[in-house]
Amino acid sequence: MTYEIKPWRAGTLAENLASAGVSRRDFVKFCAGLAAIFAVGTPELAHASAARTAGEELADKLGAITKPNVVWLQLQECTGCMESTLRSGGTTVEEVVLNLLSVNYNELVMAASGEAAEKALDDTNAKEHILVVNGSIPLKDGGIYCTIGGKTTEQILRESAENATMILAVGACAVFGSVQAAKPNPTGAVGVDEIIKDKPVINVSGCPPIGEVITASLAYILTHGKAPELDSEGRPLFAYGQRIHDSCPRRPHFDAGQYVRSFDDAGAREGWCLYDVGCKGPSTFSPCPIFQWNLKAGWPIGAGHPCIGCTERDFFDRFTPFYEKLPQVPGFGIEITAEKVGLGLTGLVAAGVAAHAGVTAARAAADRKATRNSPMAAFGDTAAEPTDAAPTEETTEQNSEDK
Ligand code: SF4
Ligand code: SF4
Numbered sequence: 001m002t003y004e005i006k007p008w009r010a011g012t013l014a015e016n017l018a019s020a021g022v023s024r025r026d027f028v029k030f031c032a033g034l035a036a037i038f039a040v041g042t043p044e045l046a047h048a049s050a051a052r053t054a055g056e057e058l059a060d061k062l063g064a065i066t067k068p069n070v071v072w073l074q075l076q077e078c079t080g081c082m083e084s085t086l087r088s089g090g091t092t093v094e095e096v097v098l099n100l101l102s103v104n105y106n107e108l109v110m111a112a113s114g115e116a117a118e119k120a121l122d123d124t125n126a127k128e129h130i131l132v133v134n135g136s137i138p139l140k141d142g143g144i145y146c147t148i149g150g151k152t153t154e155q156i157l158r159e160s161a162e163n164a165t166m167i168l169a170v171g172a173c174a175v176f177g178s179v180q181a182a183k184p185n186p187t188g189a190v191g192v193d194e195i196i197k198d199k200p201v202i203n204v205s206g207c208p209p210i211g212e213v214i215t216a217s218l219a220y221i222l223t224h225g226k227a228p229e230l231d232s233e234g235r236p237l238f239a240y241g242q243r244i245h246d247s248c249p250r251r252p253h254f255d256a257g258q259y260v261r262s263f264d265d266a267g268a269r270e271g272w273c274l275y276d277v278g279c280k281g282p283s284t285f286s287p288c289p290i291f292q293w294n295l296k297a298g299w300p301i302g303a304g305h306p307c308i309g310c311t312e313r314d315f316f317d318r319f320t321p322f323y324e325k326l327p328q329v330p331g332f333g334i335e336i337t338a339e340k341v342g343l344g345l346t347g348l349v350a351a352g353v354a355a356h357a358g359v360t361a362a363r364a365a366a367d368r369k370a371t372r373n374s375p376m377a378a379f380g381d382t383a384a385e386p387t388d389a390a391p392t393e394e395t396t397e398q399n400s401e402d403k
Contacts, residue, residue: 003096013100014063020096024059030093031058037216037291038228038238061223062097068222069129071121071160072106075153076146076180076189077135081171082108084208084293085215094215107148118149121160130221131164133157133192136173136180140188154195161196166221169193170214172207172310175234179207182316193234202227203234207310210291213239233313235285244281244307247289250274268304278323280309 003021017027032055039054074082086095086109105121112120135153138145143152151159161167169192172178180189193201204217217236220228228236245251253259254273261267261276273279284307292299301307308322309315 003093008067008100011066012063013065013097014059016100017063017093017096022093022096026093027063028052028055028059030097031055031062033212034058034062034216034219037212037287038220058219058223062219065222068100069124069127070105070132071124071129071164072132073134073153073156073160074107075133075135075148075157075174076138076187077171077173079108079134081134081173081208081214082106085211094211098211098215098218125160125163128163128165130218131160131167132218133167133169133174134171136177136189136191137195138180138187138189140186145187157192157195161199164199166202166227167192167196167199168202168204168214168217168221169234170204170217171209172205172315175203175205176313178310179316181314200227200230201234202230202236205233205235205240205311206286209311210239210287210293212291213287231285235311239287240285240311242285242287244284244286244288244301247287248281248301249289250301263304271304274301274304274306276325277306278308278321278325279306280312280315280319280322280326281307282326284309284312286311 006016006020008016009019014024014027018024032052035054035058085098105117105124107117110117110120135146137143137153137157139154143154146153148156169175173180173189174192176191177185177189180187181191191203193203202217202221204214206213213236216239217228220236220238228238231237231240233240245254248254250271250273253267253271254275258267258270258272259276260272260274263277275282279301281301288299288307289301292302306322309319312318
């Protein structure tokens with residue numbers, strides 16, 4: 001089914017979707033998918049009728065949203081993140097929703113240019129809004145390596161963050177600088193949370209992140225009125241709470257010791273495990289095997305390429321050479337080796353639990369500070385209240401232990 005992409009005209013999101021040709025049935029189906037993403041690992045939602053009810057509830061909440069104020073900046077980056085989001089295949093409900101949610105300012109997709117574009121940014125920055133950032137911020141030499149309209153990206157980010165009620169860093173570049181920040185980091189690139197310290201930043205990691213995860217993160221904020229529960233890297237736990245290795249379809253081959261030794265061998269043709277040719281799935285937290293890309297057309301490991309760990313901090317420096325296997329731990333078999341390496345590299349379990357709890361407490365404090373300006377105020381909907389309690393240190397700690 002292909003829909004018409006139209007700008008926000010009037011009324012609620014549901015009314016705008018209807019005018020784009022999206023039926024209530026299709027919107028509920030889309031929302032049931034989002035509800036399932038929020039509830040990854042919740043067995044009750046595996047039942048079709050429960051998923052449909054959750055989808056209907058989410059469709060009611062999301063559909064009732066009035067015109068959003070969203071600033072979507074693209075700083076030092078390659079546009080791959082937005083391409084991932086908008087070029088998933090035919091014009092999907094997701095694409096229509098995301099277009100409608102990101103209408104105020106986005107350099108890549110907005111029709112306006114020059115002074116009209118700058119005015120759109122200034123006007124939206126003057127109101128409460130949700131800020132989405134793609135790309136890193138180069139700080140070296142006064143930030144001259146990326147400027148827009150004569151301003152450095154640091155200046156643009158600080159101005160846009162001032163009235164932001166919620167900030168999402170989308171893509172590895174915005175989260176930690178990614179390839180630009182790899183040694184020797186010639187532009188002094190950093191991620192958003194290195195600059196913005198007084199508000200929580202939700203890190204939607206990946207190079208690029210999965211379109212559904214970007215949409216789901218935004219939808220979560222819009223329907224819950226607060227940030228989703230985050231891990232110690234600031235990533236939404238609903239999407240980044242599990243390792244690729246744990247839901248990889250090649251895992252039975254890993255457990256059976258069946259490894260691809262080179263990309264053209266018999267094991268490669270049989271779809272065996274890619275650990276020996278450099279797969280970083282054992283140390284990478286991401287839902288890639290579940291959601292995949294381009295309407296579930298495929299994903300790297302499915303296509304025979306090892307995971308390079310792009311959702312993990314500093315993966316260019318930590319995980320290269322990409323085609324060499326994870327370091328061996330003397331004295332352990334290969335299963336234990338990969339498991340140990342996974343835990344050791346991510347630092348989220350075992351000894352990491354205490355640190356995680358500390359970080360969570362800090363984030364919870366920052367969350368409390370941020371909720372003084374409810375993100376729903378960005379929609380002129382100050383009556384809307386968060387639908388459930390803010391995450392507590394205990395619940396997040398429990399979540400870490402569960403992993
Ligand atoms: S995270 Fe990857 S896809 Fe996104 S802007 Fe950076 S380099 Fe491009
Ligand atoms: S090492 Fe990589 S290919 Fe092998 S099972 Fe783990 S995630 Fe899958």
